[in-house]
Amino acid sequence: MAASRLPPAALTLKQFLQRQKVLCLYRTLLRTIRLVPNEADRQYLTSWARDEFKRNRGAKEEDAIRMMVSQGNLHLQELQRTLQLAKS
């Protein structure tokens, strides 16, 4: 997340929006993981999500960030689909 720690550095609108998208994705992912019935699975998934996001924290190029966000969205959709199957 580019320049997210430095208060005086202003983010451009695009960077700001991307940052919001990343945080929104992270939050939705955590909320979906909360619905997983098995406790051990839940912890595994939360640590996986945390590590993934932290690992790519330093990425600065807009395209790379966008790719990672869309990949994260795919993971999220897969998780939601699996949960729905498990519920039915």
Next chain:
Amino acid sequence: MASRVLAQCVRSYTQRSARIIFGNITARAAAVSLSNQRHFCFNARSQRKALTAQIKVSSPLVQLCRQYGDLPPLTLDTIRERVLYVLKLYDKINPEKLTVASHFMKDLGLDSLDQVEIIMAMEDEFGFEIPDAEAEKLMTPQEIVQYIADKKDVYE
């Protein structure tokens, strides 16, 4: 007619160690219905006197016993304690540096991902969802306490 039925019901309740609420409500209802009637029959009047006499006799012995189920009421202090407790459990926060006014990013050195996790932990603790737009503005424990107190209508 209705008053007679009511009077009989109340009598049977008061005979079995009645609850004061039932007694009051039925006595009031009986009195109201009796007073609304235009034609007082002789029986109704005597029954009403018997009613009030009976209820007066049994009221000192009757106790309140209606029970409800709910969570303990929230106060600002309990909210603050719970928020600080959850924050102390979070492994990235140093418990000595944690105060009510410590900023997550500036004082405690956390980043926005950690802040998201903290807000999710607060959602779990207090049992209601915090929308994204408002969640990203909460940067100190004091703000979190204030937000929860606003949402849960806690005044002091």
